[in-house]
Amino acid sequence: MVDKFLIKLENVSKDFTGTAGAKRNVLEDINLELLPEDSGNIISLLSSFGSGKSTLLKIIAGLEKPSEGTVLLGHKFSKERNNEIIYIPEKPSSFPWLNVEENIKFALKEVNNKNIVKEFIDMVGLSGYENHHPNNKSLGFRFRITLARALAVQPKLILLDDPFKRMSNETKDEIYGLVKSVGKNYNIAMILGTSNISEAVYLSNRIYLMKKNPGIIFNAIEMNAETMKERGLSRHDRFISLKNEIEKLFSSAGENFHSQ
Amino acid sequence: MIKKKNSNNSSYIYVLVYFILWVVLFEFILPVNSILPKPSIVYQSFSDLWTDYHLFSNYLSTLSGIYISLFVAYFLMQISCSFFIKGKTFLSDFIGSLNWFSKFLPGIVIGLLFIFWFPNSEYIEFIFLFVTAFTSIVIFVESQLEDLQMEYLDSARSLGADEPTISKQVVWKMIQPKIFLHILELNTYLWSLAIAFETIKGGSGLGDIFRLALKYRDLSALFSVFLIAGITVFIAKSIIKFLKNKFAFWS
Numbered sequence: 001m002v003d004k005f006l007i008k009l010e011n012v013s014k015d016f017t018g019t020a021g022a023k024r025n026v027l028e029d030i031n032l033e034l035l036p037e038d039s040g041n042i043i044s045l046l047s048s049f050g051s052g053k054s055t056l057l058k059i060i061a062g063l064e065k066p067s068e069g070t071v072l073l074g075h076k077f078s079k080e081r082n083n084e085i086i087y088i089p090e091k092p093s094s095f096p097w098l099n100v101e102e103n104i105k106f107a108l109k110e111v112n113n114k115n116i117v118k119e120f121i122d123m124v125g126l127s128g129y130e131n132h133h134p135n136n137k138s139l140g141f142r143f144r145i146t147l148a149r150a151l152a153v154q155p156k157l158i159l160l161d162d163p164f165k166r167m168s169n170e171t172k173d174e175i176y177g178l179v180k181s182v183g184k185n186y187n188i189a190m191i192l193g194t195s196n197i198s199e200a201v202y203l204s205n206r207i208y209l210m211k212k213n214p215g216i217i218f219n220a221i222e223m224n225a226e227t228m229k230e231r232g233l234s235r236h237d238r239f240i241s242l243k244n245e246i247e248k249l250f251s252s253a254g255e256n257f258h259s260q
Numbered sequence: 261m262i263k264k265k266n267s268n269n270s271s272y273i274y275v276l277v278y279f280i281l282w283v284v285l286f287e288f289i290l291p292v293n294s295i296l297p298k299p300s301i302v303y304q305s306f307s308d309l310w311t312d313y314h315l316f317s318n319y320l321s322t323l324s325g326i327y328i329s330l331f332v333a334y335f336l337m338q339i340s341c342s343f344f345i346k347g348k349t350f351l352s353d354f355i356g357s358l359n360w361f362s363k364f365l366p367g368i369v370i371g372l373l374f375i376f377w378f379p380n381s382e383y384i385e386f387i388f389l390f391v392t393a394f395t396s397i398v399i400f401v402e403s404q405l406e407d408l409q410m411e412y413l414d415s416a417r418s419l420g421a422d423e424p425t426i427s428k429q430v431v432w433k434m435i436q437p438k439i440f441l442h443i444l445e446l447n448t449y450l451w452s453l454a455i456a457f458e459t460i461k462g463g464s465g466l467g468d469i470f471r472l473a474l475k476y477r478d479l480s481a482l483f484s485v486f487l488i489a490g491i492t493v494f495i496a497k498s499i500i501k502f503l504k505n506k507f508a509f510w511s
Contacts, residue, residue, distance in 0.1 A: 061418050087418040089411040096510035097433040106429070107419045135510040146415070153419060 005072070006034040006156055006189055007060060007085075012069035013214075014055055025214040026052040027059075030069070032208065032217065034157070038189045041205035042180070045193045045217075046246070048257045052215025053193035054090070057159045060191065061087035086150040087159045090166075094145035096135040100126050103134070103145050107152040120148040123185075124178060140171035147178070151186060158183075160192040164199060176203055197257075201242045209246065211255045218253050221246070297480040302487075305480035313469045313481060319488065322458065322465040325385050326450045327496070330443065333393035337401065342427035344401055352402060359399045367392055367449070371457045385457055385465065389450055396449075400442045404435045437511060440504035444497060451493055 014027040034043060045053045058064040060071060062085065073084060094103050104117045121127055124144040134142045143163055150158050160179070164172050180203065183190050194200050200207050201223070209219040221242070250257040287299045297305075309315040337344070344352055371388050378384040408431060416430045458467020466485050473481040 058414070061414075063414055063417055085418070087414055089414050091409070091411040093411040093415040095412060095430070095433065097436070097508075106416075106421075133510070149415075149419065 006036055006038055008033045008072040010070045012066045015067045026055050028214040028216050030217060034189055039187045040184050042183060042190045042192055042203045044200040044204040044207045045210055046200040046207050047210035048195055051210045051212035054161050057161050057193050061085050061159055084155055085157045086153055086155040088146050088150060088163050090162045092139060092142035094134040094142045099131050099133050100145055101130040104149050104152050107149045120151050124148040139167045140175055143175055158188055158190045160190055162193050197243050197246050201239055209249055211253050219249050297483050301480045302484050305484050309481055309484055318465050318469055322454055325389055326454050329386055329389035330393050333390055333397050337397045341432045342424045344398060345427040345431050355395055355398045358395055367453050368456045375461045389454060396446055404438055436508035440508045444500050447496055
């Protein structure tokens with residue numbers, strides 16, 4: 001059966017009950033669809049802090065259950081965890097008690113093929129560091145391990161929950177290039193949750209804009225090559241123009257959101 | 261600018277200063293007193309300890325009682341960690357209730373009951389120390405479960421790991437550095453309990469030497485065993501720290 005879509009969210013809402021018993025609506029009526037053509041692309045969820053991006057990504061990953069609505073993975077319901085979708089959290093999540101090679105083997109489970117492990121280590125630029133532990137290493141180093149571990153599962157979709165937030169600008173530049181090339185080479189779709197407009201504009205093929213209280217998607221911007229040509233702008237001008245446009249869209253939606 | 265203190269070095273200096281003070285004060289200035297023994301008499305008393313107080317067998321008895329019970333408790337916890345980690349069970353609730361009692365009852369009170377129930381058992385000290393160590397480790401592990409780093413759990417679940425794998429290969433590993441720190445504290449606590457238990461019960465162990473030394477008013481024997489116990493606790497702590505740096509080096 002050919003899948004019509006990679007993932008489809010229909011009317012997804014999420015409530016949390018606070019300590020005082022009051023319900024808080026974190027996400028409301030989220031509809032989102034990624035098609036097979038989105039494989040190799042990066043789709044961003046852009047919003048300020050606290051608008052439910054992480055919750056939405058965890059729902060897609062199957063780590064949280066929606067209060068209402070459905071999440072479909074291909075033609076299947078994605079009620080259970082499914083390692084066709086890999087979630088990469090904001091904080092470094094490579095296991096510090098395992099070295100680089102062991103971290104990747106953790107994802108491979110029974111398969112103990114050294115060539116597979118080597119392929120992913122080479123892919124993320126960690127050749128020669130196989131026996132190094134991530135403990136006390138840079139955020140970039142730890143992210144590379146997490147990415148290699150995710151690739152080892154051969155997922156269709158990788159969810160990036162703002163993992164670049166704490167990285168230095170130099171590290172970000174390297175990692176952005178790596179993430180883009182990995183997505184293209186392995187034909188994997190990625191959803192990036194971010195509160196950095198520049199990051200979203202630089203990396204994404206499509207940006208969903210979210211506002212908070214409750215978290216909703218209020219706009220989407222296509223960033224494909226045709227759209228760019230139609231605008232007739234140079235790369236740098238296009239970047240600035242898009243950032244300004246996004247800021248205006250947030251402002252007109254009543255969101256106080258400034259570009260980084 | 262405030263400089264970070266090197267507490268280890270300053271502790272060694274304090275020990276050295278106290279040692280010199282003891283030698284100068286009690287060897288030359290106050291050789292006859294009932295506060296602390298004369299250093300040269302302490303030196304001579306080691307041979308008496310060996311023959312009259314059976315130091316070697318008593319020392320081995322205390323040492324094996326403490327460390328065998330500690331390691332058995334640790335490895336039993338490692339084997340059964342998925343059982344305690346997976347959530348609330350009757351056993352974990354029961355052990356949790358012991359935590360509540362332990363806030364009000366000193367551990368040695370339980371030891372007194374053990375002595376009362378099994379006055380002639382050779383293994384009762386080991387059982388008492390094992391129960392104390394295991395209960396303490398279980399209570400500590402359960403307290404750590406409330407403060408886990410979710411990024412590791414989310415990643416493992418997302419990678420398709422099942423719950424026993426997550427318990428053994430993620431949660432248990434995640435809390436290892438803190439468990440080792442807890443074992444460091446437990447080490448000193450078990451020494452206090454073991455010596456108190458042996459002093460009360462008698463029969464074997466360094467506590468039995470303390471009991472006899474108190475009975476015969478033998479200050480030099482009392483002080484010598486105090487030194488031996490202190491040096492052993494110090495060496496054991498150093499070994500546990502070494503093991504932590506070797507096997508639980510992450511933070």
